[in-house]
Amino acid sequence: MARDSGTEALAELAQERVDHRFKGxxxxxxxxxxxxxxxxxxxLFTGGFAxxxxxxxxxxxxxxxxxxxxxxxxxxxxxxxxxxxSMAPQLFHRQIEHGAWGITLAVPHQVWVARxxxxxxxxxxxELVDAAALRRLAAELDxxxxxxxxxxxxxxxxxxxxxxxxxxxxxxxPVDVVVELGAGAGxxxxxxxxxDCAAVADAVAAARTLRLAGxxxxxxxxxxxxxxxxxxxxxxxxALAVDFDRAGRFTGLxxxxxxxxxxxxxxxxxxxxxxxxxxxxxxxxxxRSGAYVSHDDGHYREVTPFNRVPAEGALEPAFRLWTQVxxxxxxxxxxxxxxxxxxxxxxxxxxxxxxxxSDGDPERPATGVAVSGxxxxxxxxxxxxxxxxxxxxxxxLGLSHPCTSFDKWQLIPVAEADxxxxxxxxxxx
Numbered sequence: 001m002a003r004d005s006g007t008e009a010l011a012e013l014a015q016e017r018v019d020h021r022f023k024g025x026x027x028x029x030x031x032x033x034x035x036x037x038x039x040x041x042x043x044l045f046t047g048g049f050a051x052x053x054x055x056x057x058x059x060x061x062x063x064x065x066x067x068x069x070x071x072x073x074x075x076x077x078x079x080x081x082x083x084x085x086s087m088a089p090q091l092f093h094r095q096i097e098h099g100a101w102g103i104t105l106a107v108p109h110q111v112w113v114a115r116x117x118x119x120x121x122x123x124x125x126x127e128l129v130d131a132a133a134l135r136r137l138a139a140e141l142d143x144x145x146x147x148x149x150x151x152x153x154x155x156x157x158x159x160x161x162x163x164x165x166x167x168x169x170x171x172x173x174p175v176d177v178v179v180e181l182g183a184g185a186g187x188x189x190x191x192x193x194x195x196d197c198a199a200v201a202d203a204v205a206a207a208r209t210l211r212l213a214g215x216x217x218x219x220x221x222x223x224x225x226x227x228x229x230x231x232x233x234x235x236x237x238x239a240l241a242v243d244f245d246r247a248g249r250f251t252g253l254x255x256x257x258x259x260x261x262x263x264x265x266x267x268x269x270x271x272x273x274x275x276x277x278x279x280x281x282x283x284x285x286x287x288r289s290g291a292y293v294s295h296d297d298g299h300y301r302e303v304t305p306f307n308r309v310p311a312e313g314a315l316e317p318a319f320r321l322w323t324q325v326x327x328x329x330x331x332x333x334x335x336x337x338x339x340x341x342x343x344x345x346x347x348x349x350x351x352x353x354x355x356x357x358s359d360g361d362p363e364r365p366a367t368g369v370a371v372s373g374x375x376x377x378x379x380x381x382x383x384x385x386x387x388x389x390x391x392x393x394x395x396x397l398g399l400s401h402p403c404t405s406f407d408k409w410q411l412i413p414v415a416e417a418d419x420x421x422x423x424x425x426x427x428x429x
Contacts (some may be wrong), residue, residue, distance in 0.1 A: 006118010010089060013426050014038070022411040023342070024053030034411070034424050044322070044419040045356060051324035051394060052338035054405070056294065056414045058422055060318035067313045068292050069098040074312075075270040080104045080123045080259075082290025086406045088425045089117035091293055102148065104288040108133035113428045115140060115147075123259065124151035125218070125288060127180075127189060129158050131165040138171035145173075150213055150257055152180040154191045159203040159210065166209035176213035177204055178257050179244075181237050183221035190217055197240055201249055212249055214257030214284070215241045219265050227308075230265050234272035245279045259286035267305035267312075291402045294318040298348040298400020319405055321350060321397040323379060328391050334381040336395050339374045342408055348400035349374065352381065358392030366395060 014035035018025055026048030029037050042048065044055055072079040078101040083092055092103050092114060102121025105111050108130065111122055128134060128151050141147055153159050159177075166175060179197045182190025191197045197215070204212045217237055219230045241258050250256050256279055261269040266289045273285045291300050295315040306314050323338035343350045352366040368387030373380040379397070383389055399405045406412075407429045414423040 004118070006089075006093070006116075009117045010093065013090070016426070018411075023409065024050055024413075025411065026050070034426075038421070038423060041420050041422065044413060044415045044421055045394070046419070047421070049322075049413070049421075051322055052336075052342045054319065054321050054342070054409045054412055055421075056412055056425065057316075057318045057320070058414045058416045060316040061294065061414065064292050064295055064315050064318060065094055065098045067315060068289070069100075071266075071270075071312060072287060073099060075274065077261075077270060077273065077285050077287045079287050079289075080121070081293065082106070082125070082262075082288050083114060084110060085290035085403050086293055086425075086427065087113065087429050088406065088412075088427045089113065089119075090423075090425050092117065092119055095293065101284075101286065104290065108136070111149075112136070120144075120146055121148040122150070123286065123288065124149070125216070125259075127152050127154055127158050129161040129165075131161075131168070134162060134165040134175075135169040137175065138166055138169040138173075141173040141175070142171065148176075150176045150178060152189070152216060153177045153200055153204060153210075154180040154182070154189055156199055156203040159200060159207055163207035163209050171209050174209055174211040176211050176257075178214045178216040178259065179204075179212070179240070181215060181217040181233075181240055183217060183219060183233055184223045186223055187221040188218070190221075194236075194240055194243070201244060205249065211252065212244070213253060214250070214259065215244065216257065216259035216286075218262060219260050219268065220262035225265070227268060230268045231272055234260060234268060235275075238272060238276055241283070242277060242279065245281070250279075250281060253281055255282045255284045257284050257286060259284075259288060261287035261289050263289045263291040263300055264303040265305060267309050294402045294405070296344075296400050296402055296405070297351050297353070297398025300400075300402070317398060319399050319402070320353070321399055321405075322356075322394050323397060325381070325389060325391050325393045325395060326378075328389065331385070332383055334369075334383055334389050336379040336381060337377065338379050338397070339377040341376055343374065343379070343397065344399045344401040344404040344408075345374050346401055346404050350379065350397035350399055352395055353398050354396040355389060356394040356396070357388075358390065358394070363396075364388075369395065371397065 180190040323336040327335040352369040368384030
């Protein structure tokens with residue numbers, strides 16, 4: 001799909017009607033278009049929003065987008081942020097406006113979403129052997145000569161399945177593939193040895209419908225990952241690219257794709273990719289980190305490479321889930337109206353950060369308040385003696401793991417520091 005069509009699709013999002021599908025929005029906004037609601041610039045705290053409601057910080061979102069743009073440019077990296085994090089085409093386009101080469105995705109449905117919104121370069125960080133998906137991919141590539149698509153292969157059998165499906169579909173353009181090097185014994189996908197990688201590359205060379213475009217992998221799966229082990233695996237990946245190039249495996253290309261990079265070790269990727277020797281073709285050094293766009297208050301706050309390289313800057317957590325105290329049965333316990341349906345909980349429980357009293361007093365730190373558990377629709381709050389918390393108070397929660405935060409919300413307000421809502425982000429999971 002051409003970029004103009006993608007722009008039209010984005011514009012159509014603004015004409016979507018606010019209704020029962022969207023949690024947390026003002027009840028009296030029902031029937032308005034998203035554009036009309038945005039134009040009202042309602043305040044998140046006084047404009048009729050209902051708890052629970054997830055919000056993104058406008059300032060922090062922009063900071064994170066700009067920081068990773070600068071980081072990638074500084075280190076000579078192309079950037080294809082992983083779109084599975086947000087599945088928000090509005091954010092995809094903002095990422096591209098901030099210098100991204102394209103968008104990384106994980107499964108075919110995500111590819112179709114991105115294509116519907118005009119994304120012209122997609123890196124599928126996964127194997128693709130489904131015949132129905134391959135038929136559609138072939139049609140997409142044949143219909144749009146400017147569409148660039150790259151995906152993993154990690155087995156001879158996978159290559160054979162791809163070639164058979166694409167041949168049956170009458171594919172006119174070969175599909176670019178990169179051999180995935182596994183991160184080690186017990187890791188996730190990927191060919192486990194260099195000999196296995198060579199066998200996969202041989203199979204690609206024998207397939208009429210595929211073209212070997214490079215090598216890739218995911219360093220986040222390195223067993224017992226530490227800087228030394230991660231860098232050692234990344235050097236194996238680079239060496240594999242060098243060996244394939246010397247063997248003349250990259251034919252008919254304008255560039256060789258070399259890709260890695262989750263959200264925990266992109267500093268190691270930058271360091272090792274800086275060591276890549278000159279090949280017979282230019283090298284597209286493609287970083288794929290995705291969680292940066294919203295960052296978080298838990299797992300990624302702890303593992304971000306910016307903790308190791310503070311001179312490079314710092315990401316800022318952009319999410320806050322606002323929930324309301326609905327029960328205060330004892331001095332040691334309270335319950336708020338957000339639970340597993342609303343908050344990420346797969347890596348850490350949410351973190352109580354601030355309280356907005358229902359009587360209109362100023363916001364204050366959530367001193368003595370901690371989330372001790374989640375039910376489907378309730379947060380269990382443990383309250384220390386110093387906690388000031390009443391039924392009706394709003395509690396702002398920080399979250400851990402962006403990927404399982406975005407996916408619980410279809411329309412997310414973007415609020416400035418004073419609470420003014422300036423945009424709404426639509427997700428497609």
